[in-house]
Amino acid sequence: MSGSHRPSRWWLLSVAAASIATVGLGLVAPVQAAPTLPAPPLDPGAMVAQVGPAVVNIDTQMNYQSAVGAGTGIVLDPSGVVLTNNHVIAGATGLTAVSVGNGQSYDVDVLGFDRSHDVAVLQLRGASGLPAANIGTSSRVAVGDPVVAMGNSGGHGGTPTAVPGRVVALNQTVSAADELTGTTETLNNMIKADTPIRPGDSGGPMVNAAGQVIGMNTAASDNYKFAQPGGEGYAIPIDQAMAIAGQIRAGISSSTVHIGxxxxxxxxxxxxxxxxxxxxxxxxxxxxxxxxxxxxxxxxxxxxxxxxxxxxxxxxxxxxxxxxxxxxxxxxxxxxxxxxxxxxxxxxx
Structure with missing residues (x-):
C-alpha cells in the first residue's frame, strides 16, 4: 500500500519546492493567457437600420451601349454629395439616384472621378437634409474584424441587401478591366472580406461593429471584370477613397483626377x-x-x-x-x- 502512495507524495513535494524557489528568487511564475475569442458576427438587419438611410441606389442609362446599369452610393453630406465607384457611372449618358433615407429620386451631376482608383463623387440635384454616413477610418481595420457589406445587390433598389463576414486580408491588389472603355486598371491596398457581394453592391458601404464606414465595396459586374486574384468581397479603404473625394470636392484636377x-x-x-x-x-x-x-x-x-x-x-x-x-x-x-x-x-x- 505504501508503495502505491509514494509517487503522489513526491510529485506534491516537487511542486511545492518549485514554488518556494520561485518566490525566493523574486520571480513571477508564467500565467497562461486565455485564448482571445473572435468578436461575434454582426447583425445585418441592425446595420441596415443604422447605416441604410445614408445609402442611395444608383441607376445608369448608357444610350451608346443600349444598356442600363445599377450601383450604390454613400451619402457624405446632407446636401447630397455622394461617394461611389467610378465603374458604376462609367459610360452613363444619364444618372438617377434614389435615397434610401427618404425614398426620393434625384437627377445626378458628376463632380469628378478618378478612374485609376475607381472613385467618383456625385451631386444629387436639389437634395437637402439627407442622412449622412458615419465615416470611420480604415487605418485600424484588422484581419478577423467582423464587417457587413451592403448595397443595391442585383439592382433591385429599395432597402439595401446586407451580408455579414470578416476581414480576411489587407493590402490586396486586384486587376480590373472595363469593357465599355477598353481600359485596364490595378487597384491596390484593397480590403478583402468573406462577404459575398454581387453586381449592384459596388459603391456601397462596408461597415464595422460601430456602424462606421471603413471601406467602399467594389464588385465585378457585366462590364467591369476582375482578373485573378479578383472576385467578390473587395473594398477600397475608406481613408483612400475619402482623400480622393476631398480632392474632387475641392475641384483640384491631377494626372488621375478629372473634374466636371x-x-x-x-x-x-x-x-x-x-x-x-x-x-x-x-x-x-x-x-x-x-x-x-x-x-x-x-x-x-x-x-x-x-x-x-x-x-x-x-x-x-x-x-x-x-x-x-x-x-x-x-x-x-x-x-x-x-x-x-x-x-x-x-x-x-
Missing part, C-alpha cells in the same frame, strides 16, 4: 499591338466626321503616343468639352492619317 464634364470623341477602342484599335465609331460624334473607321489603329493624340486603350482614355481624362485635339491613326488600307477634333460633352467617365 467628360470630354467625348465618339470611338470605342480595344488594345492592339502598337496602339488602340477602333472597335466602333459612333454616328453623329466628332470622330465620325474625321473619316476614321472600324479596325483603324489610333497611334497618337496631341502628339502623345497611344499604345493601348488605357493610354487613349488617360489623355481624354485630362481634356474637357470644347478642347481641340489632334488625332493620328493608321488605316490597314490607306496608311497614316491625322485630323483635328473638337471634343463634346459625353458619357461619364
Amino acid at each position: 464634364e467628360t470630354a467625348f470623341m465618339g470611338v470605342g477602342v480595344v488594345d492592339d499591338n502598337g496602339g488602340a484599335r477602333v472597335a466602333t465609331v459612333l454616328a453623329d460624334t466628332p470622330a465620325a466626321g474625321t473619316g476614321i473607321a472600324k479596325d483603324d489603329v489610333i497611334t497618337s493624340i496631341n502628339g502623345r503616343p497611344v499604345n493601348s486603350a488605357t493610354d487613349l482614355t488617360d489623355v481624354l481624362d485630362q481634356c474637357h468639352p470644347g478642347d481641340v485635339v489632334t488625332l493620328t491613326w493608321r488605316s490597314p488600307a490607306n496608311g497614316e492619317h491625322s485630323a483635328t477634333v473638337t471634343l463634346v460633352p459625353g458619357p461619364v467617365g
